[in-house]
Amino acid sequence: xxxxxxxxxxxxxxxxxxxxxxxxxxxxxxxxxxxxxxxxxxxxxxxxxxxxxxxxxxxxxxxxxxxxxxxxxxxxxxxxxxxxxxxxxxxxxxxxxxxxxxxxxxxxxxxxxxxxxxxxxxxxxxxxxxxxxxxxxxxxxxxxxxxxxxxxxxxxxxxxxxxxxxxxxxxxxxxxxxxxxxxxxxxxxxxxxxxxxxxxxxxxxxxxxxxxxxxxxxxxxxxxxxxxxxxxxxxxxxxxxxxxxxxxxxxxxxxxxxxxxxxxxxxxxxxxxxxxxxxxxxxxxxxxxxxxxxxxxxxxxxxxxxxxxxxxxxxxxxxxxxxxxxxxxxxxxxxxxxxxxxxxxxxxxxxxxxxxxxxxxxxxxxxxxxxxxxxxxxxxxxxxxx
Amino acid sequence: xxxxxxxxxxxxxxxxxxxxxxxxxxxxxxxxxxxxxxxxxxxxxxxxxxxxxxxxxxxxxxxxxxxxxxxxxxxxxxxxxxxxxxxxxxxxxxxxxxxxxxxxxxxxxxxxxxxxxxxxxxxxxxxxxxxxxxxxxxxxxxxxxxxxxxxxxxxxxxxxxxxxxxxxxxxxxxxxxxxxxxxxxxxxxxxxxxxxxxxxxxxxxxxxxxxxxxxxxxxxxxxxxxxxxxxxxxxxxxxxxxxxxxxxxxxxxxxxxxxxxxxxxxxxxxxxxxxxxxxxxxxxxxxxxxxxxxxxxxxxxxxxxxxxxxxxxxxxxxxxxxxxxxxxx
Amino acid sequence: xxxxxxxxxxxxxxxxxxxxxxxxxxxxxxxxxxxxxxxxxxxxxxxxxxxxxxxxxxxxxxxxxxxxxxxxxxxxxxxxxxxxxxxxxxxxxxxxxxxxxxxxxxxxxxxxxxxxxxxxxxxxxxxxxxxxxxxxxxxxxxxxxxxxxxxxxxxxxxxxxxxxxxxxxxxxxxxxxxxxxxxxxxxxxxxxxxxxxxxxxxxxxxxxxxxxxxxxxxxxxxxxxxxxxxxxxxxxxxxxxxxxxxxxxxxxxxxxxxx
Numbered sequence: 001x002x003x004x005x006x007x008x009x010x011x012x013x014x015x016x017x018x019x020x021x022x023x024x025x026x027x028x029x030x031x032x033x034x035x036x037x038x039x040x041x042x043x044x045x046x047x048x049x050x051x052x053x054x055x056x057x058x059x060x061x062x063x064x065x066x067x068x069x070x071x072x073x074x075x076x077x078x079x080x081x082x083x084x085x086x087x088x089x090x091x092x093x094x095x096x097x098x099x100x101x102x103x104x105x106x107x108x109x110x111x112x113x114x115x116x117x118x119x120x121x122x123x124x125x126x127x128x129x130x131x132x133x134x135x136x137x138x139x140x141x142x143x144x145x146x147x148x149x150x151x152x153x154x155x156x157x158x159x160x161x162x163x164x165x166x167x168x169x170x171x172x173x174x175x176x177x178x179x180x181x182x183x184x185x186x187x188x189x190x191x192x193x194x195x196x197x198x199x200x201x202x203x204x205x206x207x208x209x210x211x212x213x214x215x216x217x218x219x220x221x222x223x224x225x226x227x228x229x230x231x232x233x234x235x236x237x238x239x240x241x242x243x244x245x246x247x248x249x250x251x252x253x254x255x256x257x258x259x260x261x262x263x264x265x266x267x268x269x270x271x272x273x274x275x276x277x278x279x280x281x282x283x284x285x286x287x288x289x290x291x292x293x294x295x296x297x298x299x300x301x302x303x304x305x306x307x308x309x310x311x312x313x314x315x316x317x318x319x320x321x322x323x324x325x326x327x328x329x330x331x332x333x334x335x336x337x338x339x340x341x342x343x344x345x346x347x348x349x350x351x352x353x354x355x356x357x358x359x360x361x362x363x364x365x366x367x368x369x370x371x372x373x374x375x376x377x378x379x380x381x382x383x384x385x386x
Numbered sequence: 387x388x389x390x391x392x393x394x395x396x397x398x399x400x401x402x403x404x405x406x407x408x409x410x411x412x413x414x415x416x417x418x419x420x421x422x423x424x425x426x427x428x429x430x431x432x433x434x435x436x437x438x439x440x441x442x443x444x445x446x447x448x449x450x451x452x453x454x455x456x457x458x459x460x461x462x463x464x465x466x467x468x469x470x471x472x473x474x475x476x477x478x479x480x481x482x483x484x485x486x487x488x489x490x491x492x493x494x495x496x497x498x499x500x501x502x503x504x505x506x507x508x509x510x511x512x513x514x515x516x517x518x519x520x521x522x523x524x525x526x527x528x529x530x531x532x533x534x535x536x537x538x539x540x541x542x543x544x545x546x547x548x549x550x551x552x553x554x555x556x557x558x559x560x561x562x563x564x565x566x567x568x569x570x571x572x573x574x575x576x577x578x579x580x581x582x583x584x585x586x587x588x589x590x591x592x593x594x595x596x597x598x599x600x601x602x603x604x605x606x607x608x609x610x611x612x613x614x615x616x617x618x619x620x621x622x623x624x625x626x627x628x629x630x631x632x633x634x635x636x637x638x639x640x641x642x643x644x645x646x647x648x649x650x651x652x653x654x655x656x657x658x659x660x661x662x663x664x665x666x667x668x669x670x671x672x673x674x675x676x677x678x679x680x681x682x683x684x685x686x687x688x689x690x691x692x693x694x695x696x697x698x699x700x701x702x703x704x705x706x707x708x709x710x711x712x713x714x715x
Numbered sequence: 716x717x718x719x720x721x722x723x724x725x726x727x728x729x730x731x732x733x734x735x736x737x738x739x740x741x742x743x744x745x746x747x748x749x750x751x752x753x754x755x756x757x758x759x760x761x762x763x764x765x766x767x768x769x770x771x772x773x774x775x776x777x778x779x780x781x782x783x784x785x786x787x788x789x790x791x792x793x794x795x796x797x798x799x800x801x802x803x804x805x806x807x808x809x810x811x812x813x814x815x816x817x818x819x820x821x822x823x824x825x826x827x828x829x830x831x832x833x834x835x836x837x838x839x840x841x842x843x844x845x846x847x848x849x850x851x852x853x854x855x856x857x858x859x860x861x862x863x864x865x866x867x868x869x870x871x872x873x874x875x876x877x878x879x880x881x882x883x884x885x886x887x888x889x890x891x892x893x894x895x896x897x898x899x900x901x902x903x904x905x906x907x908x909x910x911x912x913x914x915x916x917x918x919x920x921x922x923x924x925x926x927x928x929x930x931x932x933x934x935x936x937x938x939x940x941x942x943x944x945x946x947x948x949x950x951x952x953x954x955x956x957x958x959x960x961x962x963x964x965x966x967x968x969x970x971x972x973x974x
Binding site (some may be wrong): 399463465466469488490493494495496497498500501502504505506507508509522523526531532533534535536537538539540543546574575576577578579580581582583584585591597621629632633639640642645646647653654665672674675676677678683688689690691692693694695696697698701702705706709710713 | 749750806807808811830831832838839840841842843844845846847849850851852853854855857869871872873874875876877878879880881882883887892893894897934935936937938939940941942943944947948950951952953954957958960961962963964965967968971973974
Binding site (some may be wrong): 007008011012015016018048049050052053062063064068 | 781784785788900901902903904906907908909910
C-alpha cells in the first residue's frame with residue numbers, strides 16, 4: 001500500500017516545521033551543551049497545541065492519529081532531537097492509559113497532558129531488565145485498596161520531570177504467571193507520591209537535554225484506582241504500547257537524518273575545494289545521494305507502518321519493529337556521513353552534525369535495541385514464511 | 387456603419403479627465419479610424435457646471451462628448467450612483483465598444499455596468515486594436531510571461547484598459563459637448579460617503595510613472611527609504627515598494643508593486659534591495675528597462691534584469707543620486 | 716454577524732499554465748487568491764468581536780477545495796464549493812451569475828470579496844455580483860467596522876490620496892484589500908478541527924442553472940493567439956567598486972535615453 005499525506009497532514013507538517021525552524025532550532029545547540037531540560041520548549045509546544053496532538057478531543061486534545069503525531073516528531077527532531085523526544089514521550093507515556101485505561105482515568109489525566117501542563121514518563125526498564133522485560137523486579141503488593149511499590153527503575157526518559165509515570169511492576173511471583181506473561185501490572189504513579197523519588201540523572205552521549213533518570217520506589221503507596229488494566233495485564237500493555245510508540249522513535253530518527261542531510265547539502269554547495277563546490281566532487285555527490293535516499297526510504301516505511309498500526313493490522317508489531325530498525329540504522333549512518341561531508345568542521349561543535357550523530361545513536365538503543373527489533377521481525381518472517 | 391467606440395472619462399480631484407482617460411480617448415479615436423466608426427467620450431459627474439467643464443477638457447481628445455450629470459456621485463460611492471444612468475445611455479445608443487479605464491473606480495463602474503447590462507467584459511487590456519470588425523484585446527497574462535489576444539464573442543463589449551496602452555494625444559480639433567439625460571429604468575443601492583479623509587502628503591503615483599525606483603527589504607527600514615526617495619527625485623520618478631516593506635509599515639500600500647499591489651510598466655524600473663520573488667516580479671517584469679542593485683548575485687532578479695549592480699545599496703545609491711544631480715547641473 | 720467570504724482559487728503564482736483551450740488552466744495547482752486571506756481574516760475578527768460565523772464560498776474545479784482548507788483552519792465555520800464540469804472556462808459574467816445564485820441560498824449580513832490580484836478577473840466580479848444581488852457595494856476596503864448602531868457597515872475605501880469613509884445598511888457586499896491586516900497562521904488546533912468542518916458541494920443543478928448557460932461555450936471572449944513576449948537579452952552584471960559601478964549605470968541609462 002502507498003501512503004499519501006492528506007492536505008491537513010501536509011498543513012500540519014508544514015506548520016510544525018515553521019515553528020521548529022523559527023523557535024526551536026536556535027535553542028538546539030544550547031540545550032545540548034547545557035544538558036538542561038528545555039522547559040521553554042515544553043511551553044512553546046504546549047502553547048501551539050503540539051503536545052495536545054495525541055489526546056482525544058473530548059479531553060482538550062487534537063485527536064491526531066499516529067502518523068500525524070509522527071509528522072510533528074519528525075519535523076521537530078530535524079532541528080533538535082531532544083525537543084522531538086518531548087513530543088514522542090507525551091505519546092509514549094500516555095499510551096498505556098490510551099490502550100487500557102478507563103474513561104474515568106482518561107478524564108483524570110488526559111486534560112492536563114493535552115494542555116501541556118503535565119508531562120508523562122514510561123517506566124519499564126530496570127538495571128537488570130532491559131531487553132529482558134519479563135525480568136522486571138519492582139514489585140507491587142496489595143495493601144487494602146492500594147498497592148505498595150518497592151524497587152527501582154533505570155534509564156527512564158523524563159523520569160525526573162514527569163508529573164505522572166506509567167510504571168510496570170511485578171504483581172505475581174508464581175512461575176505459571178511468569179510463563180504465561182501475566183506476572184506484571186501497570187500503575188500510574190503521580191509525582192508527589194510519598195515513597196516515590198527520582199534519583200540519579202545520567203550523563204549521556206546524546207539527547208543531552210532529556211533527563212534520563214533512576215526512579216526509586218520505597219513503599220510508595222498507590223491507589224488501586226491508578227492501576228491501568230487488569231492485574232496481570234502489564235506485559236501485554238507494555239508490548240502493545242511499544243508497537244505504537246516505536247514509530248515515534250523512528251520519526252525522531254528520520255527527523256535527525258533529514259536535518260543532517262540538509263546541513264550537509266548546504267555545506268557541500270557552499271564549501272569550495274579544488275576550485276569547485278565540494279558537492280560537485282563525485283564522492284561527495286554520491287554520499288549526499290545515499291543519505292537522501294536512505295532517509296526517504298526510512299520515512300516511507302515509517303509512514304506505512306503508522307497506517308498499518310492505526311488500521312490494527314495483524315502484523316502491526318512487525319511493521320513497527322521494521323520502521324524503527326530501519327530508521328535508527330539510517331539515522332546513525334546518515335549522521336556519520338554528514339560529519340564526513342563536513343570534514344574537520346563536522347567534528348567541531350560549531351556545526352550541528354556532531355551533535356546529530358551523538359543524538360542518532362540512542363535511536364538504535366531505546367524502545368527496544370536494534371537486536372530486539374530484529375528478533376521481532378525475524379520471528380515473524382519465519383512464522384509467515386516471508 | 388458599426389456602432390461607436392466609447393471612452394468613459396474618469397475625473398481627478400480637480401474634475402479634470404485623468405491621464406488614463408486621455409489615453410482611452412486617444413485609443414478610441416484610433417480604433418474608430420480603423421473601424422470606420424465614430425469615437426465618443428462620456429463624462430459622468432455631479433453638477434452641470436462640473437460635467438460641462440470636464441466635457442470641454444475631454445473634447446480636446448474626441449470629436450463628440452456626451453456629459454451626464456449624476457448628482458448622486460457627489461456624496462455617494464460613484465460607480466453605483468453613475469452606472470444606472472450610463473447603462474441607460476448605452477442601451478439607448480448601442481455603442482459597439484465601451485472602453486473603461488482599469489483603475490479602481492473604472493473596475494467598479496465596469497462591473498456594475500456589466501451587471502446591469504448583462505454584458506461581457508474583457509479585462510486587463512494592455513493594448514487594443516481593430517481586427518476583422520472587432521476589437522482585439524492584448525492581455526499580458528501570468529504577470530507578463532505570456533501575451534494573449536482575445537476578441538469578444540458578442541456584438542457589444544466592455545473593455546477594461548490598463549494605463550499605458552497608448553500615449554495620450556489631443557485630437558486635431560476640439561469636439562462638441564452635449565449634455566444628455568437618459569431615462570434610467572433601474573437603480574443600484576447607494577452607498578453614502580460619510581467623510582473624505584486626505585493623507586498628509588500623497589506620494590507621486592506609480593500608476594503611470596515613467597521611472598520608478600523601488601525599494602525592498604534590503605533597504606532596512608523606513609529611514610532607508612530616504613536614499614530611495616532621493617534617487618527617485620533625481621531621476622524625476624516615483625517611489626515603489628515590495629509587499630514585505632508595506633506590510634512592515636515602512637511605506638504606504640499605494641506604492642506597492644506586485645501581485646497584490648499594482649502592476650506597472652515604466653520605461654525604467656530600478657529595483658533596490660529587491661530579491662525579485664515571483665509575487666513582486668509579476669508587478670513589474672514588463673518594464674522597459676530593469677536595473678537591479680543588490681548585494682546577492684544569486685537573487686532571482688538577476689534572471690530578468692537588464693543591468694545588475696552587485697554591491698551595498700547604501701554605497702551605490704547615494705553616489706548614483708549625486709552623479710545624476712551633477713550631470714543635470 | 717453572518718459573513719460569507721468569497722474565496723477564489725487561482726493558479727499558484729509562477730506555476731501558471733494555459734490549458735488546451737488557451738485559457739488559464741484553473742484545474743490544477745491552485746491556491747487562494749492572495750487578497751482573499753486578508754478578507755478572511757477581517758471576517759474572522761469581526762465575528763470574534765461581534766458574534767456570528769464565517770462561511771466560505773468558492774466556485775471552481777475539485778482542486779479549488781484546497782483554497783478552502785486554509786480558511787477553515789483559520790476559523791471559518793463551514794464552506795460551500797460550487798463545482799460542475801460545465802463551469803470550465805467561465806468568464807466574469809458566468810462567475811458573477813453562478814456566485815449570485817449560490818449566495819442567494821445562504822443567509823448573511825455581509826459578503827466579503829478580496830481585491831483581484833494581477834491575473835484576476837479584472838476586479839469586476841465583486842461589483843457585478845453586488846449589482847445582481849441588489850446589495851450596496853463598498854470597495855477597496857482598508858478597514859471594515861460595524862456602524863454605531865449595529866445595522867450598518869462602515870468601510871474605509873482606499874484612494875490615491877487617503878480614503879473615503881463609506882457607510883451602508885446591511886446586508887452589503889464589501890471588497891477588501893491587503894491593508895485590512897495580516898492573516899493569522901492557522902493553528903494546529905485549527906488545522907485539525909478543519910477536518911471535521913462541513914464543505915458542501917453544490918452543482919449547477921443544485922443552483923437551478925442550466926449547464927448550457929455557463930462555461931467556455933458562452934464566454935464573452937475567446938483567445939485568438941498567444942505569444943511569448945520578446946525575451947530580455949540577459950543581464951549585464953557590474954561588480955566594480957561603487958564609483959566605477961555608478962559611472963557604468965549612468966552610461967547604460969544614457970545609452971538607452973532614459974536620462
